[in-house]
Amino acid sequence: MSEVKQKPVPKPAPESAPYWAAAREGRLSLPKCEDCGENWFPPSRTCPHCLSSRVTFADVSGRGKVYSFVTFHRVYHPAFEGETPYVVALIELEEGPRLLSNVVGIPPEDVRCEMPVEVVFEDVGDATIPKFRPRQA
Amino acid sequence: MNIADLSSDLNAARELRDYCSVVGTATSRLGRVPGVSSLDLLVEAIRNAVDDAGLKASDIDGVICRGPDESYSHHQVVAERLGINARFSTTLTNGGASQILAIAIATMAIRFGLAKTIVCGFGRDTWSRTHATEEARVRNETRPASQRPREFGPEYGYFGATAAHGFGATRHMHLYGTTRDDFGAIATAFREHALRNPDAQMKKPLSMEDYHAARMIVAPFGMFDCSLRSDAAGAVIVTRTDRAKDMRRPPVLIKGFGTFNNTRGWFNDDNMVVTAAKQSGEAAYRMAGLGPSDVDTAQIYDCFTYMVLTQLEDYGFCKKGEGGAFVSSGALRLGGALPCNTSGGQLSESHAEGMLQIVEGVRQMRHLYAPERQVKDAEIALISGHGGNQVCHSTLILGKA
Numbered sequence: 001m002s003e004v005k006q007k008p009v010p011k012p013a014p015e016s017a018p019y020w021a022a023a024r025e026g027r028l029s030l031p032k033c034e035d036c037g038e039n040w041f042p043p044s045r046t047c048p049h050c051l052s053s054r055v056t057f058a059d060v061s062g063r064g065k066v067y068s069f070v071t072f073h074r075v076y077h078p079a080f081e082g083e084t085p086y087v088v089a090l091i092e093l094e095e096g097p098r099l100l101s102n103v104v105g106i107p108p109e110d111v112r113c114e115m116p117v118e119v120v121f122e123d124v125g126d127a128t129i130p131k132f133r134p135r136q137a
Numbered sequence: 138m139n140i141a142d143l144s145s146d147l148n149a150a151r152e153l154r155d156y157c158s159v160v161g162t163a164t165s166r167l168g169r170v171p172g173v174s175s176l177d178l179l180v181e182a183i184r185n186a187v188d189d190a191g192l193k194a195s196d197i198d199g200v201i202c203r204g205p206d207e208s209y210s211h212h213q214v215v216a217e218r219l220g221i222n223a224r225f226s227t228t229l230t231n232g233g234a235s236q237i238l239a240i241a242i243a244t245m246a247i248r249f250g251l252a253k254t255i256v257c258g259f260g261r262d263t264w265s266r267t268h269a270t271e272e273a274r275v276r277n278e279t280r281p282a283s284q285r286p287r288e289f290g291p292e293y294g295y296f297g298a299t300a301a302h303g304f305g306a307t308r309h310m311h312l313y314g315t316t317r318d319d320f321g322a323i324a325t326a327f328r329e330h331a332l333r334n335p336d337a338q339m340k341k342p343l344s345m346e347d348y349h350a351a352r353m354i355v356a357p358f359g360m361f362d363c364s365l366r367s368d369a370a371g372a373v374i375v376t377r378t379d380r381a382k383d384m385r386r387p388p389v390l391i392k393g394f395g396t397f398n399n400t401r402g403w404f405n406d407d408n409m410v411v412t413a414a415k416q417s418g419e420a421a422y423r424m425a426g427l428g429p430s431d432v433d434t435a436q437i438y439d440c441f442t443y444m445v446l447t448q449l450e451d452y453g454f455c456k457k458g459e460g461g462a463f464v465s466s467g468a469l470r471l472g473g474a475l476p477c478n479t480s481g482g483q484l485s486e487s488h489a490e491g492m493l494q495i496v497e498g499v500r501q502m503r504h505l506y507a508p509e510r511q512v513k514d515a516e517i518a519l520i521s522g523h524g525g526n527q528v529c530h531s532t533l534i535l536g537k538a
Binding site for chain 1: 287288289290291292293294295296297299300303304305307308311352353354355356357358404405409
């Protein structure tokens with residue numbers, strides 16, 4: 001039962017391994033095209049903006065805003081029992097890409113679309129996952 | 138020349154207008170049908186549709202269906218149980234957009250001589266799979282294993298379709314001031330329709346107070362914003378209109394269809410507030426030579442209340458951002474300006490991933506209902522299908538012959 005109660009940890013695809021390795025070191029690092037300079041998410045080995053295969057990972061600001069969010073009341077996984085209600089948000093980074101995360105450090109009922117946020121890192125098992133907290137605009 | 142410009146191909150699409158008709162339609166038993174697999178539910182619906190058309194299984198030479206996500210080459214197993222070989226046979230994987238896509242492909246296959254009479258259908262045993270036993274309830278998840286992400290979701294406690302669509306609802310509320318009262322207007326209207334439908338899964342009236350009192354699932358969605366877990370299947374039979382005239386039922390014309398897929402993703406661009414109903418609807422209107430003001434009844438893919446609201450905007454029944462006022466005006470009720478999901482929809486009749494919307498659209502165009510269920514004088518029905526990670530969309534326009 002204790003296994004079931006453990007929170008899911010990311011099971012990275014090969015192309016997203018650098019993202020999770022950076023998170024483990026407290027960095028938010030996204031794929032970046034060496035030809036056109038664009039960032040994107042989730043990671044892949046071909047640039048979706050110009051189809052270049054010259055792809056690297058580069059640290060981003062970690063600043064963004066809440067594009068949209070939902071508040072979980074139902075427990076879908078036993079490890080989240082006792083945590084409801086919690087917010088899952090789609091964060092739009094200053095660099096453009098959007099990524100899913102939690103908004104922490106604020107009551108769920110105070111979360112708003114367009115709220116400025118910044119990244120914080122949280123350990124889950126052997127992984128470190130980026131989350132976001134409110135910041136002064 | 139812009140290769141994305143379709144204008145020079147419009148005549149080709151127009152040739153398909155009215156070329157085929159739906160000549161048979163039926164469902165399986167709906168709601169809670171324990172002990173029957175999704176495959177047998179689909180075969181039951183197809184058999185009923187063949188009867189409805191006054192045909193025999195051997196008259197069918199094409200099968201297009203969407204199987205349960207776990208199954209391989211599902212269409213073959215369906216045809217085997219029907220005891221037929223098929224000139225044209227395949228399985229689609231566009232989620233809830235597959236069912237109308239099946240009819241589109243059937244029409245094209247018939248037009249170009251690949252088959253004569255094609256059955257399109259879908260069945261699922263979701264209620265049995267998730268509710269029939271305690272074990273099923275415990276491991277109950279919204280998505281089958283093949284659709285469960287391994288990263289960028291579960292570690293944040295992000296699970297299921299309710300949350301995915303909820304993002305769109307929150308964003309729409311932020312941009313346009315849409316409220317849960319507006320969502321409630323949709324849920325209560327469709328329940329009212331289900332109460333007129335003896336086959337509907339939901340039998341109890343639903344008031345606005347009941348809607349607001351229900352527990353929250355993933356806010357902004359409460360229980361009555363979410364579609365049903367159902368055992369349900371439906372089927373339609375498509376053939377050439379000139380061949381349809383001698384059949385048992387009045388043929389229902391396939392006037393237009395269209396597809397569009399926001400394959401860049403639900404989280405990208407503004408896809409969660411302007412769905413692919415927009416472009417898929419425009420394509421269907423173009424083929425049919427019609428527009429939103431010609432539509433007498435809409436059968437909209439209602440996996441969640443919000444999805445009805447945004448699609449009604451995207452189809453042009455009201456302006457973007459005005460969906461809240463439109464649905465709260467009572468327009469969607471039988472007798473209203475645009476009777477919608479007149480059999481109760483996936484929120485209150487049963488959920489078969491858009492298949493039952495098609496069945497209801499056909500039945501409304503036949504005018505065989507008693508007056509309390511019939512959309513009066515209806516000549517055009519618009520039907521929507523949505524799915525495939527929230528971005529695949531298909532639109533069907535049917536007409537009274």
